[in-house]
Amino acid sequence: MAQIRVLRRMASILTTPLAPEDVLGLINPLSSSRQLRGVVTKVVRETPDSTTIHFRPGRGWNPHAAGQWARVGVEIDGVRHWRSYSLSAAAGHDPAITVTAIGVVSTALARDTKTGDILFLDTPQGDFTLPEHPRPLLMLTAGSGLTPVMSMIRTLVPRRPDADVVLIHSARTPADALFHDELLELADQFPGLTVKHWFTRDSGTDAPARRLDLSDATDLETLCPDWRDRAAYACGPAEFLDAATELWLRDGHDDTHENLTIERFAPALLPGTGGEGGLVTFEKSDKEVEVGGDVSLLDAGEGCGVVMPSGCRMGICRSCLTPLVAGKVRDLRTGEVHGDEGELIQTCVNAAAGPVHLDI
Template identity: 65%
Template structure:
């Protein structure tokens, strides 16, 4: 008889005294990581990166698995009594204790950067994502801008400290040297001859961003870019330009991208309408450009979410009635009971959701 079997009678006995609560609900008061219902993490350290960004280290509870370099996780925080979720890239080396680096843009990121302290509890989902290092060693090019550096930083930390055959060219765009994330660490790593070359492209000094509408900047900065596996993470315009350029150069198969926003069609918003959240007993008027996910969160509804890009399927909610428009395709659809991706759907008339 294994240990779990021996403990079951004790758990059943304990439940007699804790009903209607589960025994772990009381254990959580002593150890906040003990919950079997919701994965949590304890903040262990907060490092200030810039005046408006911070790296938050945390110790996850059971249910977490070691992340691969480049992956992300959903992070939940309670704001004004409502649990809000956002997805953040994990910035420590693959397999190491996790951390996220957050820039204070939006209510959740503002709270994380300016109000998080050691000992605080974060709500978590396990690491996920396919923006990861190639299986076999090869020369790499990393093109990033702003917070797009965060998943790539995990890759850099994984490679240059563990692989003697690392060959990484990193081109990072930032507005100023002071706001360039990880600038000192990157320059230090590059100076140690660990196979890393860093090109900081400061738009405030150059007057423009690194240009991917032609090959001029690439040819001047990384002449062998066509032979490298390339990872791109940053603003949508930057990613779109990279896709077009690599396609024109017939090396699109060597391009790996990470988007922080869904691909949507121009002018593909729905007509808008009243969105009713049945279980939450709330409703709100939403225009044709506001996703059902954003509409729910703005109304104080605890909405399931994940990548917020239409990829991970974590935001699925049953449709009770009404029609919605998919921002990626412009298609209007809606059958009773159909699961709707709320992060990429808008109201095409009145909508009733089972949440």
């Protein structure tokens, strides 16, 4: 250990004013003891608005399980922004994210990312993963909700001859459907995969275009008659998932809701939790804004130009924790009003309940 300390001191002298790891970072951008990084190896346009970004992570990355997500950081105009994205690559392969150009950060990633770019990373997380034991599966997805399920399909179907997977995917048109051609090719190649596309605007046929109706079991019975006997995974917009949850609870067998696993891209907010709102003051940034009781503190800060820490933006990763200086906040998921001086507040799922001062 003494020899290692001597070597480190010698390296520091030789690289002053930079730290040794900073010099190493100039040689190998993935080498950093401070921040996990990845280099973009391939960029694939999936649809007019969606792009898959393949990357090779540096040391410290944990291999992902199919269906997990990871926080990804990207610098825009000199400011690092963090967002959470599902990993769409098969487990055991270098990771990839599939990003749809919605919002400033996702649009920058989808439109501007090039091979050789550096992404800032956090390790994979999430329990939206394949069941431990083989069983018939139903994958119910809409829009970009297909991305974690695509990782599952790519992982399971080619490797397990006993796989039995039915995918029902809802998209606006065939051109908007993520991985459309690849899924049809996989279904042709592997008998254990059945793919049913549902198009809400234009199917390219004379069939009427409408939303997949989950208010009762009629559409689901037509697409997958044995849906009650399958372990189901659902991912997509909040209304889609809410309808699926209600259907499983109402029309499935008594215990079928336990066979429905949900992955949400936004927090499940309690209806009517918005209160009076208030004036939010961001003390270090010297900014303030008057907001309603249904506006998260994270959105309030970003709306007035404050650089807010964030990650999943749905109350899971706790990357947005910010000290409360004064005031009370309302949890948008439960309606609970809380707040003590110095308390760390999840700004993505809390709103102002009167005047609020944040230490940022």
